[in-house]
Amino acid sequence: MSDSDNNQIRIGLLSCINIVRKLSRAINLSPNATISAIATTSSIEEAKSFTASNNFPINTKIYGSYESLLQDPDVDAVYLPIPASLHVEWAVRAARQGKHILLDKPVALNVSEFDQIVEACEFYGVQFMDGTQxxxxxxxxxxxxxxxxxxxxxxxxxxxxxxxxxxxxxxxxxxxxxxxxxxxxxxxxxxxxxxxxxxxxxxxxxxxxxxxxxxxxxxxxxxxxxxxxxxxxxxxxxxxxxxxxxxxxxxxxxxxxxxxxxxxxxxxxxxxxxxxxxxxxxxxxxxxxxxxxxETCMVIEFARLVGEIKNRGAKPDGFWLSFSRKVxxxxxxxxxxxxxxxxxxxxxxx
Missing domain, CATH: 3.30.360.10 (Dihydrodipicolinate Reductase; domain 2)
Structure with missing residues (x-):
């Protein structure tokens, strides 16, 4: 494995829905990010077919639950393309596991819900970014x-x-x-x-x-x-x-x-x-x-921010939390x- 591979941010994907195809392509085009794992709530066989048809790395781990992926120490960050009604639960769980978060819009069903995500991200020191490209x-x-x-x-x-x-x-x-x-x-x-x-x-x-x-x-x-x-x-x-x-x-x-x-x-x-x-x-x-x-520019910037935290001890960039809360x-x-x-x-x- 090369030094550049070692420096890539390892991203886990929570779902096999269609939008993940676009994001997985963006990660594959990003020099500083790689797909590490994917989780599905449907069948493992379906997930295997999905990863093969979308050019995932051959060593991509496939999990049968979101929680299993979040517990993987080889995952640095997660992309959450799940319904907004699930955002608070899974974003907070991800933050607790130290996973940096790329979250689809709307970031929550209301600002009170989003404030729970803000609190978790700030407490656990994880980078947040809204996935609008x-x-x-x-x-x-x-x-x-x-x-x-x-x-x-x-x-x-x-x-x-x-x-x-x-x-x-x-x-x-x-x-x-x-x-x-x-x-x-x-x-x-x-x-x-x-x-x-x-x-x-x-x-x-x-x-x-x-x-x-x-x-x-x-x-x-x-x-x-x-x-x-x-x-x-x-x-x-x-x-x-x-x-x-x-x-x-x-x-x-x-x-x-x-x-x-x-x-x-x-x-x-x-x-x-x-x-x-x-x-x-x-x-x-x-x-x-x-x-x-x-979308690749977004992944590159997200991975850059995560890399600054992971490799240099930087603080998360709070702009994205603030901007998403205003929206x-x-x-x-x-x-x-x-x-x-x-x-x-x-x-x-x-």
Whole structure:
């Protein structure tokens, strides 16, 4: 085994669901990470077939329970693509075992639940990262650089896709006992991240759901919009939906410039991503090149942070816990406003 192999962060995967295919490819492309183990609650034979068809390392351990994987000393970190209703239990268990955590969104069903994860991560000194990949695309860093100078006044972000009838009946995102936050916790997570990014990660003062929310018979949000207000007169709107045509846009308008991104969640191409700026009447397209897909960039950064802790005794980077908590807080506020006839929700002191 080479020194580079010894320095790779060993990641365990909790589940064989479809999204793990994408993440496993990202890990395989990452120079500082490797798949060490996978756990399944279904059959071991199914897991063996899954690992073979997705090019897992031949020495990948296969466990028949999540707990068995968490007890493996050869696993440094875990990826949890499990329903949000299970996040508190398994993220806390992972932290107790000293495993660093890459967690799918929504990170919890509400901020009170997420605070239990925060407490466990801080107490056991493990790195946490929310698994939304667009934040790690090199384009996003460029966009942040631009909006800092534009003195942003208003932001609009939209992520929608027209889900199939089967999705709307059967997906975990429309089931109250599983993910439970519907389009708001899924597509809405990205839009809320976007407005926070454009406003230097500062929380708004108030959140108000907009008219026109659509809920299914179980009370799960299928489509909604919201207005965010900051004290400085800055505003933002979001729209998220499982019922509208595919749209993944950010428009941030400032005193000194405008940024528009048309594919912010998943770039049209893996190797380059574009955005448009308008300054002093001049329209410019910016193309950011990358050798690796954004999900691989995420894994590389996660593994780097874990490696700093494991190999150099560094402290976990608290940005990701803080950022995810802010997003969860705003998800909760939108839902609260929907449930209370569009009454504004004041965020002061939360």
């Amino acid at each position: 667009w934040m790690h695309n090199p384009r996003t860093a460029k966009i942040i650089d631009f909006v800092k100078d534009f003195e942003i006044r208003t932001v609009n972000s939209c992520f929608s896709f027209a889900a199939s009838e089967s999705f709307l009946k059967n997906d975990i995102r429309v089931k109250p006992g599983l993910d439970g936050l519907g389009a708001l916790g899924d597509a809405g997570w990205y839009t809320i991240q976007a407005v926070l990014v454009a406003n230097n990660f500062k929380l708004p003062k108030t959140v108000t759901a907009l008219p026109g929310s659509v809920l299914n018979d179980a009370g799960i949000v299928l489509s909604c919009g919201a207005l965010f207000d900051w004290e400085e007169g800055i505003t933002a709107t979001i729209y998220c939906s499982f019922l509208a045509n595919l749209t993944m846009e950010i428009t941030a308008i400032g005193k000194k410039g405008t940024v528009n991104v048309r594919d912010f969640v998943i770039p049209y191409r893996e190797t380059d991503a574009a955005f448009i700026t308008s300054t002093r009447g001049c329209l410019s397209e910016h193309k950011v090149m990358t050798e690796l897909p954004q 969860q807080l705003l998800v909760d506020a939108v839902k609260e406003s929907i449930d209370n006839n569009l009454e504004p929700v004041l965020l002061s002191g939360r």
